[in-house]
Amino acid sequence: xxxEAEIFPAVLxxxxxxxxxxxxxxATLIREITKHTPELSQLIVNAGGxxxxxxxxxxxxxNVRLPGIMMLGYVAAHSENLAMxxxxxxxxxxxxxxxxxxxxxxxxxxxxxxxxxxxxxTPEHARAVAVANVLPRMLSLYMExxxxxxxxxxxxxxxxxxxxxxxxxxxxxxxxxxAPPNILKHVVGQFxxxxxxxxxARRLFVTSGGLRKIQEIKSEPGSVLQEYINSINNCYPEEIxxxxxxxxxxxxxxxxxxxxxxx
Numbered sequence: 001x002x003x004e005a006e007i008f009p010a011v012l013x014x015x016x017x018x019x020x021x022x023x024x025x026x027a028t029l030i031r032e033i034t035k036h037t038p039e040l041s042q043l044i045v046n047a048g049g050x051x052x053x054x055x056x057x058x059x060x061x062x063n064v065r066l067p068g069i070m071m072l073g074y075v076a077a078h079s080e081n082l083a084m085x086x087x088x089x090x091x092x093x094x095x096x097x098x099x100x101x102x103x104x105x106x107x108x109x110x111x112x113x114x115x116x117x118x119x120x121x122t123p124e125h126a127r128a129v130a131v132a133n134v135l136p137r138m139l140s141l142y143m144e145x146x147x148x149x150x151x152x153x154x155x156x157x158x159x160x161x162x163x164x165x166x167x168x169x170x171x172x173x174x175x176x177x178x179a180p181p182n183i184l185k186h187v188v189g190q191f192x193x194x195x196x197x198x199x200x201a202r203r204l205f206v207t208s209g210g211l212r213k214i215q216e217i218k219s220e221p222g223s224v225l226q227e228y229i230n231s232i233n234n235c236y237p238e239e240i241x242x243x244x245x246x247x248x249x250x251x252x253x254x255x256x257x258x259x260x261x262x263x
Contacts, residue, residue, distance in 0.1 A: 008047040015056040020064055027056055027067040034071050038078040045082065050075060051089045058094055066107055069098060073114030080121035087128045092118060096132040099141075105148040112138055112151070116158025123167045130171025135159065139178055160186055167194050169201055176213050184217065185225045192231035202235055211236065212244040 014026040030049055034041040044050070050072070057068040072091050076083035086092070095118075098111045115138070119129035129135070141147050142155040163186040166172060175187045191210070195202050205211055214232055219225040233241045242248055 008044060012049060012052040015052050023056065024064050024067060027053065031067045031071040031074060035074040038082060041075045041078050041082050045085045050085055054089055054091050054094050065098060066110055069110050069114050073117045076117040080125065083118050083121050083125055086118055092128050092132045096134045099134055099137050105151040108141060109151040109154040112155045112158045116161045119162035120165060123165050126162050126166035127168040129162050130166050130168045135171055136174045139175055159183060163187060163190060166190055169194060173208060173210055176210060188225060188228040192228040195232055195235045215245040
């Protein structure tokens with residue numbers, strides 16, 4: 001009934017109303033419409049609703065932002081095309097700002113959830129999220145003991161769903177050094193998928209310290225993580241892997257100690 005009354009796009013101008021209650025109520029209305037079906041979300045996208053809500057989030061702070069953040073998540077959840085509409089409208093950088101500057105855990109939790117809905121569809125979607133450098137932030141929110149349980153759960157779930165699609169290695173590399181084993185498994189898994197097919201990435205992985213870090217990871221023999229590590233090591237000559245393995249420099253020094261010079 002609301003949509004049939006043809007309130008779009010006219011109602012979008014109310015997102016710039018000086019009265020915060022008017023703005024928030026309009027954003028809540030749009031959120032409630034988009035969550036129902038992909039068709040209703042598409043109608044709002046076509047009316048310019050996503051761009052208008054992103055501007056609204058940028059102009060607002062605190063709880064006033066919340067319905068706008070959730071609206072972007074609901075739109076993106078419906079399909080990869082609708083998620084791409086959020087990306088094209090520059091929704092990810094705005095959500096990244098919310099994730100870094102909002103003090104309230106429930107707003108950060110909603111933002112992490114929305115980013116997860118955007119990034120979970122394809123490698124292209126995941127890359128758009130990773131480029132905004134939100135993955136390390138999500139990881140820290142998941143790991144911080146001060147974070148609420150809801151924030152930890154949503155950050156972890158969003159992180160995993162994005163990681164499982166992400167092939168943008170520069171966005172993953174910081175996580176190699178910080179992630180706990182349950183997240184590290186997914187990070188290393190993505191490297192094991194990309195490196196066998198990309199010689200430039202293999203070289204960069206060595207020079208950035210990634211290959212050294214892989215050798216330092218403790219994993220159970222026969223585990224999925226160990227299989228991923230083996231796949232990565234198989235991308236390199238054996239002597240390179242040995243060179244970056246812990247203790248190898250000591251082995252070389254021992255050889256120096258025992259070496260008999262040729263006179």
